[in-house]
Each structure stands twice: as C-alpha cells, then as structure tokens.
Amino acid sequence: MNLKSKLPQRLRQFVEIDGKLPKLLLLPFALVTIGFFILIKPVATIQIFNLWERFGHLVTNTDVRRLKTLDHNQSHKKKLITIYYNPEKRPSNTYMNSLWQQNLPSVRGHWGWLLNDISSHFKFMNSSNLSTDIDFDGLYKKSYPLPKFSDEDNLAGQNFINKICPSGKFVCLIVRDAAYLSARSGKDWSYHNFRDSKIDSFISAAEKLAEMGYTVFRMGAVVEKPLASSHPNVIDYATNGMRTEFLDIYLGAHCTFCVSNSNGFDAVPRIFKRPLLICDEAIYFESSHLALHTVHYPKIIREQSNESQLSLRETINRGIANSHQSANFEDAGVEIRDLSSEELVEAVTEMAQRVEGT
Helix, strand or coil, rough: CCCHHHCCCCHHHHHHHHHHHHHHHHHHHHHHHHHHHHHCCCEEEHHHHCCCCCCCHHHEEEHHHHHHHHHHHHCCCCCCEEEEEECCCCCCCHHHHHHHHCCCEEEEHHHHHHHHHHCCCHHECCHHHHHHCCCCHHHHCCCCCCCCCCHHHHHHHHHHHHHCCCCCCCCEEEECCCHHHHHHCCCCHHHHHCCCCCHHHHHHHHHHHHHHCCEEECCCCCCCCCCCCCCCCCCCCCCCCCCCHHHHHHHHHHCEEEECCHHHHHHHHHHHHHHCCEEECCCCCCCCCCCEEEEEEECCCCCCCCCCEHHHHHHCCCCCCCCHHHHHHHHEEEEEEEHHHHHHHHHHHHHHHHHHCC
C-alpha cells in the first residue's frame, strides 16, 4: 500500500515537496546512528562534511577536507572518518558530484540531511564549519592519491583529446566574466566586477599558444560572448556545442597547464596538480592558489590622480591587496587597469616556457 496515496491532497503535496514525512520516519534511525558515532569516539572520530554548491568550493573545499583526513590518519593512531553529505539541490557540476561519490564515503537525500543536521549540534562530529579552500598545511605538495576517473570515463576522455589534439599538448583557458554568476544565482554581483576580464583581450594570447603547438580550449559553462579566433587550434569549447560537464572536469584534470583570471574552474587543475597561470587578476593574495607552484601576472593597480603604478608593498599598505569589493579600491584612491593583449601574450609565453623547462 502506498502511504502517500492515502493522504489528503494538500498533505501529500507537503510531504512530496518538503520531504518531512520521510525525514520523520528516518529520524529514530539517524539518532541511533549518531549515538553510535558518539559511542565509538574513544576509538575513532566520525565527522559529517557538507559539500558546497558553488563550483570552485565544491571542488577545492571537498578536496582539502579529503587530504586533511588522509593526513590525519597517517600521523594519528585514533582514526578520523569523514562522511561527505551531498545535498544535490542544484549541483554546479553533476559529474563532479558523481566523481566525489565514487571516491569518497557519501550520504545524500533525506538520510544525509538528517545526519548532517543532527551532527551539526556536536562540534567534534561535523567538520562543515572547518570548510576551506585554503591548503594551510601544504598537503598538495605531498604524494597523496588523486581522485580517480573510472576506466570507461578515462577511455572517453582520452578518445576526445586524441581526436581534437593528437599532440596531447593542450591548454585550458578560462576567463571570468559576469555571465555565469548572474545566470546561476540571479543576484547582483557587480560589487566585484573588477575581477572580470574581456575575452577579446585573450585572443592574441590564445593564438600565440596555438602557434607554439598547443591546442587551446576556451572553457566556461555560461559566457558573455564567443572567443573570436579563426586559428584552427583555438577552440571555443564554451560556445561551440562540444561542452559537457564530464569534459569540463576531464580537460581541467589533464591539461598541460591552465590559464585563468581566477575563478571556480581553476580549482579542477589545482586539485589534479596541473600548472596554473593566474593572470589579469586583481586579488593579489588569493590564498586558495598559494599551495602549489603558480605563476601570477596580476592586473595593474595605479593612482587615480596621476596613473602611476603602485608597487606590491604600496598595494599591501593601502589594504587592498586582498580586497573583494570594488568600493575598497575607490576608497583607497586607486583604479585597476586590465592587462593589455601584449602583456597577456608575454604572460602565456613565459608560462609555456616554464612548463617546457626552457
């Protein structure tokens, strides 16, 4: 007998939309489970970790927690077991969600919601409040295992790469603009538009890399405009119909290096230890990038009054080296100049030379 079918229509809608009835039915089992976690605390600590929805945090925060768990268990007798709660309300990348579920002990649905909610009342049992994308302990420099793709996915990804760029040398280019956040959240994000860049400024840089033998994939889920290049090895993957959520992750994980002006996508090459060039970025000390060898080629910060460029020390002393608000720069009497096409060509050329060891 279907219990829901016997309920009045309005109550049935309430149950289906909010899921309160299944949560209520599962509550006793969840309480027993939490009680068991408390009981075995002298032997092992079990924690629940809540995955983020935003793409960069979904990738990096989860991986930092994974690495912290591995590192703890290498150096402590008392084991730490992290269970990852995946809300799956509106995942920014469903393949990344599935990759974490394949690689990590995970819970989801009403059961996961209950375990996460109840454990949040016990500080030792819920590590979501420790969620961070900053590798404070330098764990990325240690030889910990990477998230694994299935054999089937590896084959599909390699077949795509072999078809598009037989040399195997390719660069992921991701340029932040206002389109993605506006489309995804509908909120006003103009307070940090200073972080955005114009894709047209990167055309010459992309073509320079193509001339150096690289295939360049312009990445992005939602972008303001196409990348207008006629070079056959510059591929506007974001707009030409090739894009899939699987390839977003696979390409980022296997690229020769990634060029980014600092946004969520570059979390993928970061956790897979691919070289990163962060260029045309105004947040000088974006701390999530500092764990690995990363080349930074930032925007220019200069005086509003005479356009003289601020040194790094002057930027620090003005309190704007890590600002996330456009108003902070205005209050400090400075303005931000994007890098020119020529400067971006210089940046990507140097990065390619570094990667090639020349």
